[in-house]
Amino acid sequence: MAHDATHAHDAIPAHDGHGQPGGIMRWLTTTNHKDIGSLYLWFAGTMFLVAGSFALVIRAELFQPGLQVVHPDFFNQMTTLHGLIMVFGVIMPAWAGFANWQIPLMIGAPDMAFPRMNNWGFWLLPVAGFLLLLGLFMPGGAAAGGWTMYPPLFVQGGISYDLTIFAIHILGASSIMGSINIITTVLNMRAPGMTLMKMPLFVWTWLITAYLLIATVPVLAGAVTMLLTDRHFDTHFFNPAGGGDPVMFQHIFWFFGHPEVYILILPAFGVVSQIIPTFARKPLFGYASMVYATASIAILSFIVWAHHMFTVGMPAAAQLFFMYSTMLIAVPTGVKVFNWVATMWKGSMTFETPMLFAIAFVCLFTIGGFSGLVCAMTPVDIQIHDTYYVVAHFHYVLVSGALFAIIAGVYYWLPKWTGHMYDEKLGKLHFWLSVISMNVTFFPMHFLGLAGMPRRYADYALQFAEFNMIASIGAFIFGFSQLIFLAVIIKAIRGGRKASDQVWEGAQGLEWTVPSPAPYHTFETAPVVK
Amino acid sequence: MAERRGSHWQAARAVFWSFFGVRKKSHYEQDAGRLSPAQVIVAGLVAAALLVLILLGIVWLVAG
């Protein structure tokens, strides 16, 4: 059965026997973890192009000082939708896609624990994405209050703010379902011999991420529900005139928000921890340390939230507390970076595209971690809060961090998913264009921020012109380079050199024991792990 | 106490090292063999609460 029908469209083997529908109904009704994984990944990829083009609208307007391209209110809609969609519509669904494809393959399970809930969890996403984008066509345009949804703007806005709140509820429901599924699968469906401490690190990081989601998504849902009742049902949670407090929203939001940034990055740590040992041809240095560090990052992430709020007014003691706790997070993070470097140390390394992106991750994520520490110092943050310095920080951790890890993971597992090797030349071109243009785009933002340029404005003072022009040029190169990625993926789906089962010489783990492409059903009889 | 089934003390030490993010291989193997998940989670939550108290103590010393 090794290499039979391979294209994604005709891959349903006849032996299935329970008469699955074809065409669009196949995808609407599928309960197969590989199908659902592909759906998540295609959804994330599509939304990436949408939210990416919004970013290009932003950078086009900021190419020069003055207002040239869009109306300032539309500019604000673009920043808001860009942020919301990149976080909830791209990075999170992409990780859910990886989880669906890889977790059963990596722990030797036939599928996810709750296949029907899996289907429902995915199909909620396009609905939420539709609601977010629908706002663009509503009176007053899309929500423009920022991805953080702060009141009073989010209480005062029009109908599209309700659509946004509804979308967040739906996305939250989807995340919770995904998390329950992942936790249940990992805890109950591992192959005999696959003890917790033998699990691949990607599975570990997702297990911990799933707990983070279950703990924080309801908090976000509560926050936006309070917005909703303030908007329509005469409550005054965030309205000082009625005895409420808008700062309370910020506390609730960031109690979700900071763990959320770890939700975005922990699976990235997992993917990088799979890729580096493969291409260094050495086992991961400090596997147990990695698990421990991930767990402690997850716990610590709950006691740092007010570092996003140093400027809103807090007692000095609270500022100190959040400054200290935030700086402590750097310790386990540093341990991870150390372990990745130590894994590469004296390894026999080769530099295929997944490895290139993984190495770029280690270097550039570290820059983002350091600028995070700079932001964590209260007196410094009071200067740079809401400037482009913060924008630089979070794009280093999210673009060269989370996104690069997603790209690395796609290159790494694409041969297993499609049965074909991707075009290595195009992959390298994609890598070099991305890594250079990413730095051209975001590094100058550090300087802009330190010089005082505020974020979320459509215009700026003349002295910021040069760096903005550089950043905009970088952004357009970065954006268009991603089309190469799309081309590589489509090319690999349609054909190319046959991938072996092992794919990568140094790869370890159960997913490499099944044929490439992975058949529709795998591990129907559990493998035994020694 | 080496043979006893994971004591509170062992759970506390495992969690302490995890906050730091490092664990010696032989010790980790003992942890993995002896500690139950529930034990580790409870120890983790207690340790997190302790950490908050310690930080508050330091803040109090500095700013108090």
Ligand code: HEM
């Ligand atoms: C070493 C670890 C990190 C530290 C110490 C840190 C610290 C900070 C601080 C203090 C801020 C607030 C800056 C301000 O608004 O004035 C901030 C903002 C931010 N960080 Fe980090 N961070 C770290 C890692 C990460 C990671 C891993 C991610 C995501 C993957 C992330 C995403 C963000 C985002 C999105 C914001 C801005 C949110 C907004 O206001 O829109 N950070 N970080």
Ligand SMILES: [Cu+2]
């Ligand atoms: Cu934070």
